[in-house]
Amino acid sequence: MTATVHVAPISDLIEHETESDEPTCICGPVTMPIELVDGLIAWAHVHVSLDGRERGEGD
Template sequence: MATGDIHVVPVDDLIEHLDGDCPCGPTTEPVPRDDGSMGWLVTHHSLDGRELHE
């Protein structure tokens, strides 16, 4: 991922989420920037199972 990409990470998870090859298997979505270029929104997934309870 390039500099300036946005990473959304779970707070107080069981692991530290990485910008590169993260073990949580993050989802990436292209996002158009104001200057016409494309950036990435990287959404990391928790490993403590909190999504099952939310």
């Protein structure tokens, strides 16, 4: 069994597509596996803001 989740910025310049099981949003989300309990895998689609708010994080 697998699950899909979306991590998207709030109040961005666009509305992000978070209803699909596929990464179809215009921002080009990165898909990464997340291992859950009992070996289950969830796929996380991590969206990128178009206003650039994450630039500078981790510096």
